[in-house]
Amino acid sequence: MRIIYFFSLLLCSYCSFAQNINKQLSISSGYAVDTNSTWRQEDLPTSLLAAFNPQNTVNIGYNKNAAVWCRFILKNNNPLQPIKTWLCFNNNHIDSLTLYDAGLTKTIGDRTANRSPFIETLAFELNLQPGQEKIIWVRVKKLTSYLDFNYSLENQGELEARSSQKISLTSFFLGVVFLLLMINGILFFMTKNRSYLYYIAYSILTACYVAITTNFAKHILFPEFRFFSEGRVYVGAIWYIALSFFLDHFLKLKENQPIKHKIVLVFNCINFSLVVISMFLLVFYPDVEFRYFFILGYIIFLASIVLLFISALSHVKIEKTQGIYALFAFLPQLVWGACLILKTFEIIPFALGSNWMLFISMYEVFWFGYVLSRNYIDIFLKNNELMQEIIFEKESSLKTISEVQLRERRNIANVIHDRVGSKIAYIMHLFDMEHANLAKQSMGELAEEIRDISHKILPKALDDGALVASLQSQLKTLNAGLTDTRIELFCYDFPEKINEPWVYDLYLISLEIINNAIKHGQSGLITLEFYLYSKHYHFQFVDDGIGFDMQRISKGFGLENIEKRINYYGGDFEINSVKNEGTIIQINIPA
Structure with a gap:
């Protein structure tokens, strides 16, 4: 940021870039950084303006209470027809964007109660009469955070089409997420498996982060809410903590990779501590330097992404199917997160945009929802097979027991018939012959045989x-x-x-x-x-x-x-x- 300030101050003459957006409209533009946000429109030092080209990004890096003033000189080259266009700033998370057009002032942004007409971008409507030339100033303001943006002139029809697509896609994503939440909530109450609970928490935070990042929350849900800039940072941090806990449980790191499990817990504790401390300082001590909180948070975020990816890679050797599932789900997350952080630190020139984050989050939530549902179905089918085996085994056992009981009863019946029955008949015959003593002796022998049979059983x-x-x-x-x-x-x-x-x-x-x-x-x-x-x-x-x-x-x-x-x-x-x-x-x- 200091390098940009230095070059801005060295520019002693007005530098601008003029380009024909089309044959009818020409524009030249420049910008200057107001470090302490003290400039007023009438006092703007036009001699300090740096070149500002359409579609080229202005990046002032870490910013604390600075503002960027942009001047646009537009001319309608058509002497017969008026021109209507939209001046778009392609960063939906600017705190405030104020347009000064002659006596007209408009303000939109995260820190304001006003929203852009389009979810796709922060846009101001511009109307130029035939042959008219006008000078427009725009003040870009973002409190403690990293700030970059670019501008473009867009056609209303194209903006409406892209915004409609984005609203439809985001609405579809949120709807499916809540459907998956309902399904996994039912599965959790049925199985009491904590994997479903972690998935539910992670998916809810994913939905919140996607809604904020895509500007859906500001544009559709809560247009007057003024703290989406902070909400995006903190929800993103907690979202990733929930994802880490979910993957830790999904990969069973505590049992299979205990050292990595402990490192994941340490990273999550540090990240959560940073969130709590920075929120406290933001409320009670807003002048504190937050640069190091951002740097440490991003470093731990990147380290955590790499660690979880390595853990998933190692899990392939332990449990191949689950490890491959995790790798397929987490690889896009690794690419997007790494690009985001490297771009923030200006190591690479570009990062994947919010639309990519939307697709990646959608893919990841759907994939894990599919995996958990499939795991439940597999378990259900296996349990069903096991129950069928148990039923068959019980039936076989009952059949065998019945056969054994029948055999034993037959044996006892044969013993009683052959030994006891014949003995009783003999004793009855002795009584008929009036041989009482001999009958008495035979009865004693019979009693002894019955005791012997009983003892054997x-x-x-x-x-x-x-x-x-x-x-x-x-x-x-x-x-x-x-x-x-x-x-x-x-x-x-x-x-x-x-x-x-x-x-x-x-x-x-x-x-x-x-x-x-x-x-x-x-x-x-x-x-x-x-x-x-x-x-x-x-x-x-x-x-x-x-x-x-x-x-x-x-x-x-x-x-x-x-x-x-x-x-x-x-x-x-x-x-x-x-x-x-x-x-x-x-x-x-x-x-």
Whole structure:
């Protein structure tokens, strides 16, 4: 800015640029910088005016309470027809733009209650009679901020067409954003997933920032509001903080890249602190130098953009799909933000305009809205498939349970019919033959057989928690009936009685494992080892049978059912088997 002041003061003669905008209108223009905003129109030093060409940008850099005076000399070269044109200043965020046309004064801008007739630009209507020449002064004023602008003469029809397109595009964008907000709000209440909440906050701030930056808020919504210049800066800062939090959660940086997660938090805290402090100073100490707040804020903004882009790039290696989604969404943001900051510091000559920001924001919001909705649909479909599998498995389980119950009932019925039924018939025959003593003896034997059958089905001792005693009694009977297989039970610090709800299940599980080892494993020796540790019970079942290849043969229903019953009690089930080398089953249940 000082360099521009210096060159302006060196110009001792009036410099101007004259160009035929068309065959009927010619214009020459110049500008001068009023550092302290103390000049009046009648005291303007025309000798200090610098050249000001149409479409060339005047950039005075960081500005604090300065004003720029622009002089335009216009001439209607047509001696017969009047000319109507619009003098346009292509920066919608100038605080105030005051036109002095003879005795007429007009003011528009962010800091005024007046708005431009067109959303596309700040424009003044100019009318020149045939052959008329007039001198117009325009005072450009912007408080503490960076200031650049250019001017052009535009046709009303073209301005109206561009403004209508911009209003339509911005309205469409805001409408779709709020539709996406409604959808993601419903998804948040359904899933309680914080990703949707972060997306909602980020999208609302995006809509606000777009509305302010495109001049939609000033032109359509709140034309008399006078603080859009500050609102654009602060909403933009908070908008990017919300975007950082959303991407941090979306990429799961806390779990996958904890160092970058902490750096993102630090950047966001610094940015938020800058916003709060600068707002406080702006209200209570407006004369404070804000240059360094802007510089630090822009540097952190650029660093944060680069960091998030690198994080998304790294996330591709961790979770490819989500990482690619983030990269596709964030790359345009990186380009636009980098261009904006580099242009602000005059490192590059131009930046992408507000229309680009509108397209980029629209693309980004739509893309993330699509990704989140698709993620929900994928989860919903997977859950639906899982529910179908669970239903099918339940149906299979019920069918198997019914088959097992039917088989057990058939076995019990056969035992009762073959042993109890025939015994009762024999006792009745003894009574008919009046052999009371012999009948009494047979009734005693029958009672003993019924107790034996009952004990085999489920020992009474299990009611008292005597798991080991119940199994030993059953194993004694099994060993007596086996010729090629021996079953052994060893206990290590294992209690005689257990007050645990899983005693009955473990008794039946042990018998089922033994039955599998005998029937399918063709085992010669089956060893049961029961341990008690400080925090859990450990059960190990080892057989020397034929085993099986675990890579080719999956668990059958019986083993899966055992695993589910163990998991129900918070335990672990593990099976290891090698073909021709036997099988080891280990069960751990919390004490």
